[in-house]
Amino acid sequence: MSKPPSATEFQPYRGKDVTARDGVRTLWGRLSGRPLKPKMARMMTDVLPDLACVPDADGRVDLAALFGKEPERLWLEVGIGAGEHLAWQGTENPDVRLIGAEFFLNGVASAVRHLHDQNLSNVRILHGDGRVLVEGVPEASVERAFILHPDPWPKKRHWERRIIQPSMMDALARAIRPGGELRLATDHADYQPWMARIALAHPKFRWTAQCADDWRRRAQDWPQTRYEAKAVREGRRPLYLSLERVSD
Numbered sequence: 001m002s003k004p005p006s007a008t009e010f011q012p013y014r015g016k017d018v019t020a021r022d023g024v025r026t027l028w029g030r031l032s033g034r035p036l037k038p039k040m041a042r043m044m045t046d047v048l049p050d051l052a053c054v055p056d057a058d059g060r061v062d063l064a065a066l067f068g069k070e071p072e073r074l075w076l077e078v079g080i081g082a083g084e085h086l087a088w089q090g091t092e093n094p095d096v097r098l099i100g101a102e103f104f105l106n107g108v109a110s111a112v113r114h115l116h117d118q119n120l121s122n123v124r125i126l127h128g129d130g131r132v133l134v135e136g137v138p139e140a141s142v143e144r145a146f147i148l149h150p151d152p153w154p155k156k157r158h159w160e161r162r163i164i165q166p167s168m169m170d171a172l173a174r175a176i177r178p179g180g181e182l183r184l185a186t187d188h189a190d191y192q193p194w195m196a197r198i199a200l201a202h203p204k205f206r207w208t209a210q211c212a213d214d215w216r217r218r219a220q221d222w223p224q225t226r227y228e229a230k231a232v233r234e235g236r237r238p239l240y241l242s243l244e245r246v247s248d
C-alpha cells in the first residue's frame with residue numbers, strides 16, 4: 001500500500017483519476033464544497049490517515065495490509081455521501097470489514113467524523129474514485145456491495161457519466177464472490193429504468209425479488225440514507241434492487 005494522503009493533499013485525484021487499466025478517467029461531480037471547519041479539517045489531517053484505503057500504483061488494494069489480516073467478510077460502498085449508511089452498517093456488523101469510497105471532500109470529512117465518533121475500527125475510507133476501489137480489490141473478495149442513490153445525471157448528454165454502466169457491472173461481477181450481493185437504489189424516475197435495465201441484464205447477477213413490488217421495499221438492514229429521506233419528503237419513490245452474484 002502506498003502512503004495515505006498528507007494534510008495538504010485533501011484532493012488526491014484533483015478531478016482526474018489515473019488507473020493502470022483505463023488510463024485517465026474523469027470524475028464527474030464536485031470535489032469539494034464549503035471550506036472545512038477546523039474540526040472537520042482535523043478529521044482529514046489527524047484521523048483519515050489511519051483509516052485511508054490508498055490503492056498502490058497499479059490500482060491494487062492490499063486488504064491484508066489495510067485491515068491487519070485478509071478479511072473473511074468484506075463489504076464495499078461506492079458514493080458514501082456523508083457516510084451515515086456506511087457507519088450504520090459498520091456498527092451493526094462488527095465482524096464485517098467495510099470500505100467506503102467518496103471523492104467529495106466534505107462528504108469524506110463527515111464520514112470520517114462518524115467513524116471516529118462511533119469508534120469504529122472495522123471501516124476504511126477511500127478518498128477518491130469508487131470505480132478504482134471496485135477494480136482494485138482482489139477478484140471474488142467482496143461479499144456485498146452498495147451503490148445507493150448515485151448522482152442521476154438527468155440530461156441525456158450526461159448519461160455516460162452515470163456510474164451504473166455495463167462496464168461497472170462487469171467490474172462488480174469480478175469483485176463480488178458468487179453468492180454475494182449487490183444493492184442498488186435510486187430515487188430518480190429516469191435513472192430507475194436505466195439502473196434496472198443495465199443491472200438485470202447482466203448475466204452474472206440475479207434479481208432476488210420475492211414479490212412483484214419487491215423493488216419498492218427496502219430491506220430491514222438497509223437504513224434510509226440522507227438523500228433518500230429528502231427524496232421521499234419531496235414525493236419521489238425509490239427503486240431498491242438486491243441482486244445475487246450467481247456462480248460462474
Ligand SMILES: C[S@@+](CC[C@H](N)C(=O)[O-])C[C@H]1O[C@@H](n2cnc3c(N)ncnc32)[C@H](O)[C@@H]1O
Binds near residue numbers: 029102228
Ligand atoms: C447523490 S449522492 C448519494 C450519497 C449517499 N449514497 C446517500 O444515499 O446519501 C452521490 C454521491 O456519490 C459520490 N460519487 C459519485 N461518483 C463517485 C465515484 N466514482 N466514486 C466515489 N464517489 C462517487 C458523489 O460525490 C456523491 O457524494
